[in-house]
Amino acid sequence: MLDQLDLDRTLDKHDYKRHLGELQLRLYDLQQALFEARRPAMIVFEGWAGTSKVGTIGLLTRRLDPRGLRVHSVTPPRTYETMYPWLYRFWLKTPSYGQLALFDRSWYRQVLAERTTEKTATAEWRSRCEDIVSFERQLADDGTIILKFWLHIDRKEQARRFRKLAADPLTAWQVTSEDRWQNKHYNAVYAAVEDLIARTDTPYAPWSLLPATDKRFARIAVFETITTALETQLGLAATPRADRQDEAFDASGASFRRSLAPAQASGAHATANGHAAPGATAIEMPPMAVSGVLRRADLSQKLEQKAYDHELTELQAKLHLLGFQVYTQKRPVVLVFEGWDAAGKGGAIKRITEKLDPRSYVVHAIAAPAGDDKAHHYLYRFWRRLPPQGNIGIFDRSWYGRVLVERVEGFARADEWQRAFAEINEFERQLVEFGTIVCKFWLHISPEEQLRRFEERQNVRYKAWKLTDEDWRNREKWPQYAEATDEMLLRTSTPAAPWTVVESEDKRFARVKVLRTVVRRLEEELGPIKL
């Protein structure tokens, strides 16, 4: 998840100022609209120490009507608060109908602290996450709009900020020993954060993960996310936000473009009698996808034939032995391949299977659902193709079709594909908890390279069957697929089941990277192999 974020995103001063004024006004109007609709909203700011959450909250509130606003700063629980169930102090901080509550840290801080410093057991951790999910669901069912931000910087940047703050006697006090502890244990906290986000990212209380290296960028991104989500939830997004953003913010390099789900823009929550309207309406998912994972991939990476031959031989030999370990240690393995048409999924899969015992794996080529598969839940196709213990299931395309082709082509409704992120994370977590080893690959090429390969396929007789009209049609929707892919990589790359983006402009490089990733992952789980 977090590793998919582009921490180098920036916004220049001029653009920043231009947007800020407009956004503050929009937010002011939205606060009135919230009040009139009697809808409460909770906005949670979490993130690494040093990401200036307080400054961001200050900026948000500056123009707002203080009567309709509450800011809660969450510290460790006071003694009297420990005398109540742990959510008690947050129950009391829920905003009243029509009110906007901003949380500088929240219930997430508490469970993260418990997990990282007190090392709570996994069972306790799961139970806390369950409590959070039910807490947020109950409030959303009652009409509350919930948005959650994680402001992300890397370890070095955090250390740099601490040094800067510490150097000035006027700000040195801001760096606490807890903050220094966090920097020292950055990696452990990082893993806990990713797991926490994966467990609590729901359609009715979604997370927005934002790169916060550049404060101006982060702040405008926060404003944009909040205003867009409020407008959609309040049914005020008459002009699709996409257009406005294209004009305004998109030009500056950050894409917040989102297709609006009409079903959700209908203001279903308007309340007349103080009772909220039905059900936890899914919130228009905020632009987690300011990641630009794909844009950042270095497609110039290559591998020479000689190095390729050498590496391939060694990795395949290791994989052969690891296949035997999979069998004896009775672990199921799931390898997922997604990627652009002609990116080389088939070739990569072939290099994996070549030296494996043919009884130990199955390759599933996933096309559009048909027959029985079409008459079931979209996961059924994959439930029934799961590998048993000791076996390797290789998926050439997968359940991610739900958030790729089905999303882009409109085969799934917006609420369906938005729900799918949480469903897929749940599904993969169940696999991993059973002991399954899961690796997921996105094979990435440039549109130019794709064209070259398409043309080659057209011209080489024995490759022509591989190219269909559909491939050409998909190609026309490159930007939509890129956006869907970015969001998919961000929302579903979990510690339990991470994505690997494979730069595939050079086939040799791609194949070796896939093999090396699989081998490393299997060695981590099954023990190292010596040749």
Add this chain to the structure above:
Amino acid sequence: MLDQLDLDRTLDKHDYKRHLGELQLRLYDLQQALFEARRPAMIVFEGWAGTSKVGTIGLLTRRLDPRGLRVHSVTPPRTYETMYPWLYRFWLKTPSYGQLALFDRSWYRQVLAERTTEKTATAEWRSRCEDIVSFERQLADDGTIILKFWLHIDRKEQARRFRKLAADPLTAWQVTSEDRWQNKHYNAVYAAVEDLIARTDTPYAPWSLLPATDKRFARIAVFETITTALETQLGLAATPRADRQDEAFDASGASFRRSLAPAQASGAHATANGHAAPGATAIEMPPMAVSGVLRRADLSQKLEQKAYDHELTELQAKLHLLGFQVYTQKRPVVLVFEGWDAAGKGGAIKRITEKLDPRSYVVHAIAAPAGDDKAHHYLYRFWRRLPPQGNIGIFDRSWYGRVLVERVEGFARADEWQRAFAEINEFERQLVEFGTIVCKFWLHISPEEQLRRFEERQNVRYKAWKLTDEDWRNREKWPQYAEATDEMLLRTSTPAAPWTVVESEDKRFARVKVLRTVVRRLEEELGPIKL
């Protein structure tokens, strides 16, 4: 929960036959309607061994089109099934769109067996329940109609049936060693069943608990529940079922009367393109409330003055000492009082508080929400009134208003009060997991006794203030309140937070029963008191 069921319900042969024919025809039509709407349905039969689940399923299927039907008999997992995640074998049994799947035992059998015979740890148990809830939610989100039955008999009846089966060489094989084990460990299984039901009773996959001592009664109840739920979900309940049932089945002594939620009768799930319609629509809650708890209360119970004085003195002395234990052992205590107007809640509460340290308790008289409380989630009123550790919170009326007055008077919509059962169970589970001791009382009187007390209040000057016009209005809705109460007692009496029905026709009897229950419960939790 299960203790609230009236196991003496019967249906005579004549009525049984009359209904059966009609219901089988209705079900046949509904199967066609399911098929045309492409909605899958899963009906789960769980219950004690010996409740003839197979016979019931046989009866259900007799007239149905076998092509649209699947019957799954769930045994312990086979070896190959243990090589997959535990839900795998159930994933594969999900019905295709338009199909009806009947489960003779299910995923619930597996987790119950693990819990009772293999003594799985609580964390594992919780995680299994979580898996089930997400499994059912994902399917419901996809349009699946899910109904779950627990067929209930008591331990003696089960033993009687085993003896009868064993006596006949033709049926003796039906009684397995697993069955006998269950009878021997009935109480432990019972506790696990109640906890399992409380954790998995959701609006989109609700449980129906049915008394099954009389097979005819149970079978017709199953038929009625299924046909009503399917009609509602498919939008075919144009004539409210209530009327038809009044004519048909209600006359025979079992009340299935249900007010239909118009929002849910609108067939929101009709599908054109094979994609299911949005969101996990709440299923019209099935008639769990064939309990008649109230009807069965023996209101003739009395206590003479002398015995009352004696018992009161002793119980209050114990309670005084227990109050001190509550403080030293730092446990929060929550006592909930609900009941008919003029049933004596105030008097009972007074007998509890009389000898308690005045610093140790707070009595909350709960009227209609106002001010801040009205502008928040309905639980907020209670979140903020929770007792801290070492304190006793006494609620004269409570969060149960959501499923009583708010339901009957229409202050809450059907989807809101139906959702509230699960919300309340979740809320109380969180309290109990924190260490809170929860007792809940329903003070029960007859309408005649209420009238007598109303008139007395009218005539005795210093009591007149207690009687309002609203009391008279509520009284006119006695049957609706009785139905709401029955369902509340059934759905929210959990092992963690049980209800006690207090026969209150005689005030002395009622007060002593309340005190005795509180004292016993506190002694169980805090240790016995010797005077």
